[in-house]
Amino acid sequence: xxxxxxxxxxxxxxxxxxxxxxxxxxxxxxxxxxxxxxxxxxxxxxxxxxxxxxxxxxxxxxxxxxxxxxxxxxxxxxxxxxxxxxxxxxxxxxxxxxxxxxxxxxxxxxxxxxxxxxxxxxxxxxxxxxxxxxxxxxxxxxxxxxxxxxxxxxxxxxxxxxxxxxxxxxxxxxxxxxxxxxxxxxxxxxxxxxxxxxxxxxxxxxxxxxxxxxxxxxxxxxxxxxxxxxxxxxxxxxxxxxxxxxxxxxxxxxxxxxxxxxxxxxxxxxxxxxxxxxxxxxxxxxxxxxxxxxxxxxxxxxxxxxxxxxxxxxxxxxxxxxxxxxxxxxxxxxxxxxxxxxxxxxxxxxxxxxxxxxxxxxxxxxxxxxxxxx
Amino acid sequence: xxxxxxxxxxxxxxxxxxxxxxxxxxxxxxxxxxxxxxxxxxxxxxxxxxxxxxxxxxxxxxxxxxxxxxxxxxxxxxxxxxxxxxxxxxxxxxxxxxxxxxxxxxxxxxxxxxxxxxxxxxxxxxxxxxxxxxxxxxxxxxxxxxxxxxxxxxxxxxxxxxxxxxxxxxxxxxxxxxxxxxxxxxxxxxxxxxxxxxxxxxxxxxx
Numbered sequence: 049x050x051x052x053x054x055x056x057x058x059x060x061x062x063x064x065x066x067x068x069x070x071x072x073x074x075x076x077x078x079x080x081x082x083x084x085x086x087x088x089x090x091x092x093x094x095x096x097x098x099x100x101x102x103x104x105x106x107x108x109x110x111x112x113x114x115x116x117x118x119x120x121x122x123x124x125x126x127x128x129x130x131x132x133x134x135x136x137x138x139x140x141x142x143x144x145x146x147x148x149x150x151x152x153x154x155x156x157x158x159x160x161x162x163x164x165x166x167x168x169x170x171x172x173x174x175x176x177x178x179x180x181x182x183x184x185x186x187x188x189x190x191x192x193x194x195x196x197x198x199x200x201x202x203x204x205x206x207x208x209x210x211x212x213x214x215x216x217x218x219x220x221x222x223x224x225x226x227x228x229x230x231x232x233x234x235x236x237x238x239x240x241x242x243x244x245x246x247x248x249x250x251x252x253x254x255x256x257x258x259x260x261x262x263x264x265x266x267x268x269x270x271x272x273x274x275x276x277x278x279x280x281x282x283x284x285x286x287x288x289x290x291x292x293x294x295x296x297x298x299x300x301x302x303x304x305x306x307x308x309x310x311x312x313x314x315x316x317x318x319x320x321x322x323x324x325x326x327x328x329x330x331x332x333x334x335x336x337x338x339x340x341x342x343x344x345x346x347x348x349x350x351x352x353x354x355x356x357x358x359x360x361x362x363x364x365x366x367x368x369x370x371x372x373x374x375x376x377x378x379x380x381x382x383x384x385x386x387x388x389x390x391x392x393x394x395x396x397x398x399x400x401x402x403x404x405x406x407x408x409x410x411x412x413x414x415x416x417x418x419x420x421x422x
Numbered sequence: 423x424x425x426x427x428x429x430x431x432x433x434x435x436x437x438x439x440x441x442x443x444x445x446x447x448x449x450x451x452x453x454x455x456x457x458x459x460x461x462x463x464x465x466x467x468x469x470x471x472x473x474x475x476x477x478x479x480x481x482x483x484x485x486x487x488x489x490x491x492x493x494x495x496x497x498x499x500x501x502x503x504x505x506x507x508x509x510x511x512x513x514x515x516x517x518x519x520x521x522x523x524x525x526x527x528x529x530x531x532x533x534x535x536x537x538x539x540x541x542x543x544x545x546x547x548x549x550x551x552x553x554x555x556x557x558x559x560x561x562x563x564x565x566x567x568x569x570x571x572x573x574x575x576x577x578x579x580x581x582x583x584x585x586x587x588x589x590x591x592x593x594x595x596x597x598x599x600x601x602x603x604x605x606x607x608x609x610x611x612x613x614x615x616x617x618x619x620x621x622x623x624x625x626x627x628x629x
Contacts (some may be wrong), residue, residue, distance in 0.1 A: 138557050151608065203575050211539040226544070229537070229581055233573060 078407035084384035163352035198237035205233035256337035349379035568593035
């Protein structure tokens, strides 16, 4: 299955475009701000029913317009499936498959998986642990519905417990039993979340290392490690052990809400010692490992969206990545780049179906498998 | 005309009062006020009196804490009902909902809310001590939990359950599962999973 055609109306900077894609590699080249990323985001919509970049749908409506429509055809001719996402300002989002509206939009998620690699991913390295937990949650919950429910339940009880700690401190009283009431709600979700995260990281670590070695030519040694207080103690033990600390701090100081991923290179935090290029390679490898995980768990080959990935890479590394993703284990790929000549040179050296699009005043296919399209 | 700029202070005050009610915005409040203005003085007086009277004279049943005109509510004073079975509910709306089923002949105990520190509600803000007192007196055989199936509702159930463990008592809760008329495909996983685990013998519930 692949996205054969995309049609946008009033989506971001596009009034109306209609593009046919290659089943393998599709490259968009053009200057900054012409809307290369917007095409990838539209594809992201068709898969995960929302934007990768902004959480409010209405900001994706073209300035001055009242609605947007994204239409995509998946597959080849006869069994084409048409996915449509539409938003009229001030109304709820409509999502349709073959003309039939979904009762629950979330039912669509997982049908056409995508993995986005974007400069925005750098927050996984540079920001706090919350970004890394989000990264885990986002992937795991796609295949484990119970996981998301456990996260919601845990966070809700956590909020109530924190509130009690705060109120007790302010009122100068304390009731351990009332705290326990909420702790008991957290024990089971915490254990299950811990197990899911540990299994997820175990799954992706070898994949991640292989990809990094491939991209970097084994110049550095990287590692990825799941850190959780639950690896040594049960949630119950943590609550009991840290109750005095919690009282002083007025919030819950231990639990799976403190989990983190340690991202390391040559045994140091990559955040501290990694160059921009190394950090970027790290993130690309991490996202490709996520790609494999989604493929393994869901049994469907995801579409790979690579937004401006080559920005800080030399031509050798770009060629290496393009060669990697042109291998059989990857399916359809969408790439954006500002560097037309470089992209053209790299593509001319691979031997699979590709299309190169130039974006300026619209989208034009300028190259198909080395030739000008007719 | 903007809604912050009324030609009369009286009008503005009235609109603000209505808009302070849950679910009422400024526009609706304005419409309601304009409607009242068109009514006869006697109608508006009756309207206001009834609201004031409600607040001043409302009583809560001594036994179940349901809203009542008398010291003891109609349900609690009904001798034909089973006073040994007590259904725990959050508020009067739940009493009405269960009464409307026509399936329950026991009595109620209205908690007045559920435990939620976020909303500043602890056990002492609810009628839980009174419930324990009732149980202690010894005339109750069964307690039925009928609180909302939210985390706060469940936590409140659990809290009460722990307090009542010491007494000889049957403690049950409403069964949870697939709603009648629902298609399985559209039932959420948690509910469906629970329905499978807690399935009932065909003879009892499904004929």
